[in-house]
Each structure stands twice: as C-alpha cells, then as structure tokens.
Amino acid sequence: MARIFITGGGGFVGAAIAERLARRGDEVAAFDIVESPRLKELRAELPNLAFYPGELTEWSQLAEAMKDFDADAVIHCAAVVGVLNGASSRLWTMRVNVEGSLNVLSAMRLCDVKRMINLSSEEVYGAFTGDTIDETHGCFPVKTYGISKFATEQLARDFAEENEMEVIHIRTCWVYGPGLPRPRIPKTFIDAAVDGRSLHLDGGAAYRVDQVYIDDLTEGLVAALDHRTHKHDVYHITTGQAPSLGQMVDWIREIVPGADISISSGPYQVGPGVVAVRKGALDCSRARDAFGYQPKFTLRDGLEACVAARRRMQQDV
Ligand SMILES: NC(=O)c1ccc[n+]([C@@H]2O[C@H](COP(=O)([O-])OP(=O)(O)OC[C@H]3O[C@@H](n4cnc5c(N)ncnc54)[C@H](O)[C@@H]3O)[C@@H](O)[C@H]2O)c1
Structure with missing residues (x-):
C-alpha cells in the first residue's frame, strides 16, 4: 500500500x-x-x-x-x-x-x-x-x-x-474514453451518432493521430x-497506431449503423484558423520493454466501449 x-x-x-x-x-x-x-x-x-x-x-x-x-x-x-x-x-x-x-x-x-x-x-x-x-x-x-x-x-x-x-x-x-467531461474528438462524433444527431466536420479526414x-x-x-x-x-504511453480521423468516423458508422456523421478532406483545424501540425503514432516499445506496457484497446475497440457507455447513459436517464 x-x-x-x-x-x-x-x-x-x-x-x-x-x-x-x-x-x-x-x-x-x-x-x-x-x-x-x-x-x-x-x-x-x-x-x-x-x-x-x-x-x-x-x-x-x-x-x-x-x-x-x-x-x-x-x-x-x-x-x-x-x-x-x-x-x-x-x-x-x-x-x-x-x-x-x-x-x-x-x-x-x-x-x-x-x-x-x-x-x-x-x-x-x-x-x-x-x-x-x-x-x-x-x-x-x-x-x-x-x-x-x-x-x-x-x-x-x-x-x-x-x-x-x-x-x-x-x-x-x-x-479518450467514457467520462471525458468536455466536447472533443472522438466523443463529439460518438455522442452525435448515439443520440441520433448529425455532425459534419470540415477537414481532417486524412489526419493521423495516436x-x-x-x-x-x-x-x-x-x-x-x-x-x-x-x-x-x-x-x-499510447497505442503505437495512428489511424486517420476518416477511418475513425467510418468505424463509428459501422458500430452505430445509420449514424449521420462525416468528416471531409482538407487540413485538420484544432480550432477556427488553427491548422494542426503533422502528428502520427508514438512508438511504445520503450515502455513495453521497461515495464511491460501493452495497450489492450485498438481505436476501434475503444470506440465500441465508448458507444456502449453512451448507450448505457441514455438508458439511465
Ligand atoms: N487529455 C488528453 O488528451 C491529454 C493528452 C496529453 C497529455 N495530457 C496531460 O494529462 C494531464 C491531465 O489531463 P486531463 O485530460 O485530465 O485534463 P483535465 O483538464 O481533465 O484535468 C486537469 C485538472 O487539473 C486541474 N487544474 C487545472 N489548473 C489547476 C490549478 N491551477 N490548480 C489546481 N488544479 C488545477 C483542473 O481543475 C482539472 O481537474 C495534463 O497534464 C495534460 O497536459 C492530456
């Protein structure tokens, strides 16, 4: 202890x-x-x-x-x-x-x-x-x-x-994950998909981030x-993978059939007029070798867990 x-x-x-x-x-x-x-x-x-x-x-x-x-x-x-x-x-x-x-x-x-x-x-x-x-x-x-x-x-x-x-x-x-107390990718897309709202983001489909x-x-x-x-x-300590935001949106649409969410091509903007710098994946082998860190959730797994949590939350209210 x-x-x-x-x-x-x-x-x-x-x-x-x-x-x-x-x-x-x-x-x-x-x-x-x-x-x-x-x-x-x-x-x-x-x-x-x-x-x-x-x-x-x-x-x-x-x-x-x-x-x-x-x-x-x-x-x-x-x-x-x-x-x-x-x-x-x-x-x-x-x-x-x-x-x-x-x-x-x-x-x-x-x-x-x-x-x-x-x-x-x-x-x-x-x-x-x-x-x-x-x-x-x-x-x-x-x-x-x-x-x-x-x-x-x-x-x-x-x-x-x-x-x-x-x-x-x-x-x-x-x-990301259930309980994130502020609007942010991928939460914004997940909440819109599960709640049945439309959400379209201009730019960022090809943007890759861990x-x-x-x-x-x-x-x-x-x-x-x-x-x-x-x-x-x-x-x-991340996943070591960086699927694109477009791929992320596709996965949410697979998990929540009929979801009216999308993201278009073009530069990803962190906020109006603030174009994000290039990112990608963070290699986690140093943490794995030192103290056995092994991520369990691919982005798709994590999205599924978030969708399930959002659905439970909806049932509770
Ligand atoms: N969330 C992410 O995606 C992310 C990514 C990379 C690094 N981090 C780092 O992880 C850490 C935690 O991030 P998070 O997502 O939990 O953010 P968060 O905003 O949810 O939590 C930060 C906490 O710090 C408290 N805080 C802020 N200013 C304070 C002050 N002056 N005095 C006392 N408390 C104060 C806030 O009240 C809040 O509860 C941060 O250091 C952040 O830089 C977060």
Missing part, C-alpha cells in the same frame, strides 16, 4: 488514475481547484480517496496539502490542457503549467517526496517528422501548451538532478509508478 498524491485529481486522467490506485488499496489524495462530480462520486464509494482543494500557483496551499497527506509519490496531472486553452491565455498557461509544476517539485522537496510521474504530451515534439516516432525525436514545440509541457520536463530534469529526485515523464497523445483509451493510459501510468529501476526518464 502506497500513499499517492495526485495533482489535478478531479480531472479526466487524474480521477481515472485516482480510482485505479484507490481500488487496489493505495491511499490516494486528489489535489484540485474544485471537486469534480466524478471525484465526488468516487469518494462516496472509496474511503481511501481524499480530496484536497487548492490552487497549484498558491505555494502554501499545495505545500500544506502535501505535508498533511505525507505522500510517497506524486502523479502530476494538473495543467491548463490543450492547444486552444493554451492559446487563449498564454500567461496563465505558463503560470499554471510551468510555475505550478515548479511549486509541486518544491513541495516535494519540502516534504521529502522523491518520485514523480509527470503527465506530458506529444505536443512537446511540435511537427512529427515521420509516421511513427520514438522518444528520441527532437522536441520543437510550436504552441504555448506544448512549450509549457516541454519547459516543465526540462525544469524537472534540472530540479530532480539537483535534489536527488526521480521524475518520469509520460508523453501521451489524445486520450488516440489512447483511458484504461490503457492509467494501466501504463501505474506500471511506470510501480517500476523501480527506470533506465529512461521519458516514455510513450
């Missing part, structure tokens, strides 16, 4: 990892600005899951929470997430993602916590130079979000070395947390 402090523990990834750790018997603290409905639901069921309200940029709130909880390790999920959020407030993104991460590291030093698993992103690479890339690919982030995530990695390397800490960076890509099902990500995170002799400080 370990004591794990999760920043952003109310978020999509944070709550999922909190649930997995608490269910196996770890003592878990979820630090977040507010208690999300998902976290509230989980805490009603799991007495070994605590909530610490706090703001990452407020050093004293963070330090007091970490001191009170007496953690063995930290999983750092809290962040301003995504290219559009990063662009809408560059300064705040830097404050939360960079200054906030330094606060977490400083609180760890204060409380003598030696290990952190840091959630990083494929955005640290900028444009991919091949269909599949591994962790040695150059990092030339082009958007505020990716710049903040790479700055965090580099600062953590410096900090960890000086303070004899271990920080493992997990670079994941688009994470999409990982939430259960695979949390399994990989736990394996990285449990592994004690890391040869590397950065690992990919």
Whole structure:
C-alpha cells in the first residue's frame, strides 16, 4: 500500500488514475481547484480517496496539502490542457503549467517526496517528422501548451538532478474514453451518432493521430509508478497506431449503423484558423520493454466501449 498524491485529481486522467490506485488499496489524495462530480462520486464509494482543494500557483496551499497527506509519490496531472486553452491565455498557461509544476517539485522537496510521474504530451515534439516516432525525436514545440509541457520536463530534469529526485515523464497523445467531461474528438462524433444527431466536420479526414483509451493510459501510468529501476526518464504511453480521423468516423458508422456523421478532406483545424501540425503514432516499445506496457484497446475497440457507455447513459436517464 502506497500513499499517492495526485495533482489535478478531479480531472479526466487524474480521477481515472485516482480510482485505479484507490481500488487496489493505495491511499490516494486528489489535489484540485474544485471537486469534480466524478471525484465526488468516487469518494462516496472509496474511503481511501481524499480530496484536497487548492490552487497549484498558491505555494502554501499545495505545500500544506502535501505535508498533511505525507505522500510517497506524486502523479502530476494538473495543467491548463490543450492547444486552444493554451492559446487563449498564454500567461496563465505558463503560470499554471510551468510555475505550478515548479511549486509541486518544491513541495516535494519540502516534504521529502522523491518520485514523480509527470503527465506530458506529444505536443512537446511540435511537427512529427515521420509516421511513427520514438522518444528520441527532437522536441520543437510550436504552441504555448506544448512549450509549457516541454519547459516543465526540462525544469524537472534540472530540479530532480539537483535534489536527488526521480521524475518520469509520460508523453501521451489524445486520450479518450467514457467520462471525458468536455466536447472533443472522438466523443463529439460518438455522442452525435448515439443520440441520433448529425455532425459534419470540415477537414481532417486524412489526419493521423495516436488516440489512447483511458484504461490503457492509467494501466501504463501505474506500471511506470510501480517500476523501480527506470533506465529512461521519458516514455510513450499510447497505442503505437495512428489511424486517420476518416477511418475513425467510418468505424463509428459501422458500430452505430445509420449514424449521420462525416468528416471531409482538407487540413485538420484544432480550432477556427488553427491548422494542426503533422502528428502520427508514438512508438511504445520503450515502455513495453521497461515495464511491460501493452495497450489492450485498438481505436476501434475503444470506440465500441465508448458507444456502449453512451448507450448505457441514455438508458439511465
Ligand atoms: N487529455 C488528453 O488528451 C491529454 C493528452 C496529453 C497529455 N495530457 C496531460 O494529462 C494531464 C491531465 O489531463 P486531463 O485530460 O485530465 O485534463 P483535465 O483538464 O481533465 O484535468 C486537469 C485538472 O487539473 C486541474 N487544474 C487545472 N489548473 C489547476 C490549478 N491551477 N490548480 C489546481 N488544479 C488545477 C483542473 O481543475 C482539472 O481537474 C495534463 O497534464 C495534460 O497536459 C492530456
């Protein structure tokens, strides 16, 4: 039984990892600005899951929470997430993602916590130079979000070395699954298909990106947390595959016959006028060789699981 402090523990990834750790018997603290409905639901069921309200940029709130909880390790999920959020407030993104991460590291030093698993992103690479890339690919982030995530990695390397800490960076890509609390591909298409609504997206059919099902990500995170002799400080945890968004839409139409959803050719835009850089698949063999990470869900499997969850949700209301 370990004591794990999760920043952003109310978020999509944070709550999922909190649930997995608490269910196996770890003592878990979820630090977040507010208690999300998902976290509230989980805490009603799991007495070994605590909530610490706090703001990452407020050093004293963070330090007091970490001191009170007496953690063995930290999983750092809290962040301003995504290219559009990063662009809408560059300064705040830097404050939360960079200054906030330094606060977490400083609180760890204060409380003598030696290990952190840091959630990083494929955005640290900028444009991919091949269909599949591994962790040695150059990092030339082009958007505020990716710049903040790479700055965090580099600062953590410096900090960890000086303070004899271990920080493992997990670079994941688009994470999806039941319970994602915001509109985003593939959720938008799945919800429209199951609810019987039309949805057409202009551009992006040929865009290839690695999409990982939430259960695979949390399994990989736990394996990285449990592994004690890391040869590397950065690992990919995704699927190692990058089907096109057009293929993804075709699969949803197969799973939900009659779905009125489509995506046209042309560049994929993250938001109006923001053309996405080239992506692709993230090779996961380093994580497989080091701690046995093996994704169980192909994108098609994950889409089926999401459709089933959406149908169950509809029946419940
Ligand atoms: N979701 C993805 O597709 C994806 C892909 C790559 C990397 N990641 C990384 O995974 C991590 C978790 O992402 P997610 O999808 O769960 O995002 P999320 O937005 O669902 O969760 C982030 C959580 O952090 C909290 N938070 C934000 N600012 C905070 C602050 N100032 N103080 C305290 N808490 C704060 C939010 O309230 C939220 O609960 C992030 O570090 C993100 O960069 C996510």
